[in-house]
Amino acid sequence: MAEPYLRVEKLVKRFGPFTALGGVDLEVYPGEVHALLGDNGAGKSTLIKTLAGVHQPTEGQIYIEGKPVQFRSPRDASAAGIGTVYQDLALNQLMSVTRNFFMGRELKKSFGMLDLDKMNQIAHDEMLKIGIDFSDPTQAVGTMSGGQRQTLAIARAIHFGAKVLILDEPTSALGQKQQMGVLKTIKRVRKRGDIAIIFITHNEIHSRLVGDRFSFLALGKVIGAGTSEEITDKEMRRLMSGGAEMGDLEQELAEIG
Amino acid sequence: MADLSEADRLAQETWLQRTIRRPEIGSFIVMIVIVVVLTWASNGKAFNALGLKNNIQIIAQYGIIAIGAALLMIAGEFDLSIGSMIGFAGMSMAIMLKWGLPFGLGAATPLTALLITLAMTLTLGWIIGTIVVRSGLSSFIVTLAFLFFMRGVTEVSFRLINQSTQVSGLPDFKEESWVAWVFGGEVFGWFYDAWYWIGVQFVNMGVERGDQWFTLGGNLNRRGTQWVEGFDARFLWFILIALVAYYILSRTQLGNWIYATGDNKDAARANGVPTNKVKIGLFMFTAFCATIFAACQVFENNTSDAAKGNLMELFAIAIAVVGGTLMTGGFGTVLGVVFGAITVGLVANAVFFIPAIDGAWFRVFLGAILLAAVFANERIRKRITGGI
Numbered sequence: 001m002a003e004p005y006l007r008v009e010k011l012v013k014r015f016g017p018f019t020a021l022g023g024v025d026l027e028v029y030p031g032e033v034h035a036l037l038g039d040n041g042a043g044k045s046t047l048i049k050t051l052a053g054v055h056q057p058t059e060g061q062i063y064i065e066g067k068p069v070q071f072r073s074p075r076d077a078s079a080a081g082i083g084t085v086y087q088d089l090a091l092n093q094l095m096s097v098t099r100n101f102f103m104g105r106e107l108k109k110s111f112g113m114l115d116l117d118k119m120n121q122i123a124h125d126e127m128l129k130i131g132i133d134f135s136d137p138t139q140a141v142g143t144m145s146g147g148q149r150q151t152l153a154i155a156r157a158i159h160f161g162a163k164v165l166i167l168d169e170p171t172s173a174l175g176q177k178q179q180m181g182v183l184k185t186i187k188r189v190r191k192r193g194d195i196a197i198i199f200i201t202h203n204e205i206h207s208r209l210v211g212d213r214f215s216f217l218a219l220g221k222v223i224g225a226g227t228s229e230e231i232t233d234k235e236m237r238r239l240m241s242g243g244a245e246m247g248d249l250e251q252e253l254a255e256i257g
Numbered sequence: 258m259a260d261l262s263e264a265d266r267l268a269q270e271t272w273l274q275r276t277i278r279r280p281e282i283g284s285f286i287v288m289i290v291i292v293v294v295l296t297w298a299s300n301g302k303a304f305n306a307l308g309l310k311n312n313i314q315i316i317a318q319y320g321i322i323a324i325g326a327a328l329l330m331i332a333g334e335f336d337l338s339i340g341s342m343i344g345f346a347g348m349s350m351a352i353m354l355k356w357g358l359p360f361g362l363g364a365a366t367p368l369t370a371l372l373i374t375l376a377m378t379l380t381l382g383w384i385i386g387t388i389v390v391r392s393g394l395s396s397f398i399v400t401l402a403f404l405f406f407m408r409g410v411t412e413v414s415f416r417l418i419n420q421s422t423q424v425s426g427l428p429d430f431k432e433e434s435w436v437a438w439v440f441g442g443e444v445f446g447w448f449y450d451a452w453y454w455i456g457v458q459f460v461n462m463g464v465e466r467g468d469q470w471f472t473l474g475g476n477l478n479r480r481g482t483q484w485v486e487g488f489d490a491r492f493l494w495f496i497l498i499a500l501v502a503y504y505i506l507s508r509t510q511l512g513n514w515i516y517a518t519g520d521n522k523d524a525a526r527a528n529g530v531p532t533n534k535v536k537i538g539l540f541m542f543t544a545f546c547a548t549i550f551a552a553c554q555v556f557e558n559n560t561s562d563a564a565k566g567n568l569m570e571l572f573a574i575a576i577a578v579v580g581g582t583l584m585t586g587g588f589g590t591v592l593g594v595v596f597g598a599i600t601v602g603l604v605a606n607a608v609f610f611i612p613a614i615d616g617a618w619f620r621v622f623l624g625a626i627l628l629a630a631v632f633a634n635e636r637i638r639k640r641i642t643g644g645i
Contacts, residue, residue, distance in 0.1 A: 074527070075529070086527075088523075088524070089524075090521075090523070090524040090527040090528055091521070091524055092516070092517055092520035092521045092524055092525065092587065093520065093521070093641070093642045094516070094520045094583075094587040094588045094638070094641055094642065095513075095516055095517065095520055095587070099513050099516065099517075102513070103513065103517050103524070103525060103528040103529075103530060104514070104517070104525065104528035104529035104530040105528070105529065106510040106513050108509075108510055111509075112509045112510055112511065113508050113509055114508055114509060114510060114512075114513065116508075140641045140642075142641045142642035143641065
């Protein structure tokens with residue numbers, strides 16, 4: 001890996017007196033899954049919203065392919081190849097798969113007419129590439145399972161030029177089987193080799209299954225980072241709990257009685 | 258593969274199953290039932306030459322404003338100012354035609370009166386839309402304010418300029434002005450000519466005139482010659498507006514934006530849909546439909562008064578709902594609204610063909626069918642969203 005597609009250097013984000021991010025460094029390489037772990041309130045959401053252009057950093061710099069960039073809006077970030085798949089997925093339940101896939105970026109023929117045949121074909125093909133053979137793209141999204149919706153949102157982000165795919169807790173609201181489906185989808189996207197994935201999760205098992213590189217956030221700081229070889233399971237558990245030794249916790253629990 | 262089998266759980270449907278599951282099916286069946294019952298109860302009179310003309314007159318009136326209201330509802334907003342907008346537009350055109358253009362610009366022609374009125378109503382639609390999207394207030398309350406505001410302005414303007422809340426006795430503009438004729442004249446005369454001609458052929462072959470309820474029934478005056486010469490011009494406007502709305506909603510990018518805006522505004526915005534512009538544009542569209550409605554009224558009868566269009570906003574919303582439009586937005590079709598307009602229009606007129614019934618039954622029927630439609634629409638929504 002020569003160069004990270006996305007690099008974040010000493011990123012600081014303050015909301016008034018509150019420091020949400022206190023100097024975060026992050027490197028994301030194409031063809032890799034970068035798992036971002038941390039407890040609630042660790043700053044994960046602020047970090048991805050800053051990367052997605054929703055927030056502007058107070059200090060620090062974001063680099064895309066080595067060049068410093070500034071995102072003033074989500075549109076800027078999207079144009080720079082950052083595709084964010086939020087937890088609510090930004091899907092419309094009553095509309096068809098195809099109409100959701102192309103929402104806001106419809107393919108047009110003359111007189112503003114939608115090229116529905118082509119749109120159906122592309123939506124079907126793009127979803128098949130990452131694992132779902134959804135036979136009828138005119139079906140409403142409301143009829144899809146949570147995992148299928150996740151796949152639709154990911155396929156959409158990739159089709160519209162995402163080079164960095166930010167997945168915000170994609171497995172958190174799903175059943176066991178669907179979680180595995182989403183992990184498979186992540187693996188398939190990784191296999192393409194040209195897309196960098198930031199995988200935000202609470203779940204150390206999921207991150208271990210697909211992650212190539214890990215960063216642990218606690219109280220707005222990276223408290224540990226490394227490749228999957230460098231980080232042992234024990235180390236991971238320690239970092240997951242915000243850096244406190246598991247032994248300390250056991251002792252504290254014992255003291256309570 | 259796990260995902261594959263999950264997708265397969267959706268059963269493939271036959272053509273018939275698909276047709277039955279279409280969102281318009283409910284309003285279509287109700288419409289057919291009404292047509293059959295009305296034909297039977299009126300002894301065919303409801304659909305003879307004159308009956309058809311009269312029915313289509315009211316269907317077209319309802320349809321024009323219901324389509325505007327439905328598109329706006331699909332985008333997630335209401336417009337309660339439609340009726341007052343009709344009154345305002347009618348007042349504006351009638352007063353200009355009688356008293357001349359504002360600021361001493363001389364006498365008005367039907368074209369200038371229409372264009373100036375349209376400029377005002379579209380601006381009002383824009384203002385209403387802008388207030389709704391900027392303030393984030395419910396469109397229900399904002400347009401309710403405009404319902405009162407514009408009805409009041411209409412009445413005050415009538416009294417101040419015209420000294421009376423009614424303008425009547427305008428010259429019959431459609432005789433010389435094509436603009437007035439386009440709104441107030443008659444269209445599709447060939448339809449009645451053709452049926453009259455066929456009826457005459459049958460008479461020549463020895464068939465009694467009285468036995469031809471469709472070809473000649475209601476189509477003869479006292480001298481025994483053709484009476485009904487065409488449909489009201491508003492029929493043409495209804496067809497035009499329905500076709501354009503159908504095309505836009507189901508076939509264009511703008512249509513996709515309208516659905517997306519009403520379904521989940523935040524999701525639409527996150528994907529780059531200009532939801533505010535869509536909504537403002539649709540508030541302007543309902544104002545446009547109301548103006549067309551008013552223009553047809555003014556140029557057909559050469560009159561206007563301060564009560565024109567009263568309660569029409571509620572009929573428009575009711576018809577949109579009967580036609581399968583969801584109150585919560587994101588779902589509805591133009592075809593369904595057309596069926597709804599036909600159903601409600603026929604029942605509104607039924608009293609003229611079945612003199613035995615009390616006209617107030619119309620409102621009883623409308624209330625009942627509205628409630629049934631809301632329940633049916635909610636079921637459809639639940640089926641699509643998987644019961645959430």
